[in-house]
Amino acid sequence: MTDDVEKLISTNAPVAIGVSGGKDSQAAALATLRHLDAVGHTGPRILIHADLGSVEWDDSLRICEELSDYLNCELVVVRRRAGDLMDRWERRWFLSKSRYETLSSVTLIPCWSTPSMRFCTSELKTHVIMAELKRRFKGQKILNVIGVRRDESAARARMSIADPDPAAQVWTWRPIIERTTDEVFDMIDSSGLQPHPAYRIHGMTRVSCRFCIMSSIADLTAASAVEESHDIYRRMVQLEIDSSFAFQGARWLGDIAPHLLTVEMRGDHWLAKSRAARRVEIEKHITKPMLYVKGWPTRMLTDEEANILCDVRNRVTELYGFKSDRLTVDSIHQRYADLLDEKAQKEAA
Template sequence: MNPASTGEIDALILAGSPVAIGVSGGKDSQAAALATIAYLDTMGHTGPRVLIHADLGEVEWNDSFPVCEALAAHLKIELIAVRRKAGGLMERWESRWQSSATRYAELSTVTLVPCWSTPGMRFCTSELKTHPITAELKRRFKRQTVINVTGVRRAESSARAKSTIASEDKGGQLWHWRPIADWSVAEVFDAIDASGLAAHPAYRDFGMSRVSCRFCIMSNLADMTAAAAQPESHDLYRRMVALEACSSFAFQGTRWLGDLAPHLLDASGRAALAHGKSVAAARVQAEKRITMPMLYVKGWPVRMLTDDEADTLAGVRREVSGLLGLASGCLDRESIHARYADLLASKPTEKDHF
């Protein structure tokens, strides 16, 4: 199966533009790298070529980076590793919870914000992968147009089904190329096997259908169960369940990671999880009393609350703060009115954006 290309990408290749191939250790990026390098050779590409890997920290499989290293050695090109300066994804989830609790305590948000990434809010991808990779490529290849290759396939999801073969970013310095967008899973594995390289062991040894984080917000139950069966994931599992318990937010919406393999938890871990789930149920019930007009829009209140609304919000805040042990302010009508007034007075206007 040949890689797909476009006239714009071919022109950049012939002009010797740098080519950076994002590799995670997963099958699609591995196959995309193999197909891309072969295509570049055929086209007579003379520019620099690199593989680039975003290190996600503890959530990453032990074999992910070694698979990338083996690929780089096979292709005889440089492998760059980038990472978020403030820590890996697990640290991001934990710090997000601390930030959410602080913001709630000071009434900078009306309801608690989940600590986990979600399918609709994938900061795990934007902050841990896209931003570090983009920043490094722009730093390394200043004033050059870079071809950024990814292993996106249209068959992976309804969202990715809309992917184009190539697209230019807003700044114009990067062209995103998806050379295996129309490949099937079988074609991906055929390309890897034909190269003589081994695919990530999570596929054929662990029995997983996809490889990203050990426990991914996008994973199905079968993959989550397979991940939990691997000894290397047990410490991470316990750390993630501890965050579920203290935050009262399940890892996948209503699916608790702690229910997946409770035998991996000790008695205190199981007790903490049970308490966290009871807190979650009580928190959800309490927050149902908050109406839409009481919520902030883009981080700001839209109007002052009525006295009844302020009383309702005060009651909810006292209940939720007590459930989670938060030292919150603004627990009565007067302090809530004062907080809303302060926020409305400092709310940016349209003029502030010009």
């Protein structure tokens, strides 16, 4: 608790509790609603779930619905209109390929989200949830509750109990930030509810996507052993094959459960790993000044740099079977000149 949160509760501000089906959001909802009842809060309360689509565990929505019934609190389900997380990853690869072919990027861009670039959370959870809260509680200060705990990671250990987003008129509150994992499970068990079966039946340590960019090898292996995960596993491995980018940096999802793949997919996956190693070796010749910054070149290339980029683009294009243009030194110089001119015009405007 903080003074700011206490003040918002005393003014009966709307309270929205993010629930994923995981243990921490269950515990956060239980603790928050218990406290709101104890202090006489009479403002609006909702549970809000961002559905990630095909990558999500089948039981996640059911767990949220059971929590909603138990707490007698409305459950609001939101989704990204442009498709689910798997669609986003696949679309990102399509765009990466297209941008490379037209020299709108100097190197191929990975399709997967990463621990430092978690658009899976920002675009498919935070953005859609905040949009719904601002629409539903227009003009009001909103208390947004999330089940984050300090012992989950070094980054979360540094988080505050609550912090504001003045532009959005939203305060984010982390009421169970000091709780341990054992305390979280005790809260759920004592309520009479059941935690997500992925924990105690499937042996997972965390529940988000079936296969998460943050998952350990043990969690990836446990998820692959569950039949409901097999179709999305093969779809994700197919994207590894198409893009030649490993799901977790240097860790390939296709290596976790190769027995779930067809003979053809296993062969294609081996070729994708070989292609990735060759691409990395080829792109080592590109220097930092040759790269774009925020989508734009910083200067014209020298003839030597253009020759290097020309060689790299031809080799990568052949490696992937792309339909690239700008494969000559002159055309590369022209592309940089066009982009620098376009950038200058935008800045002037």
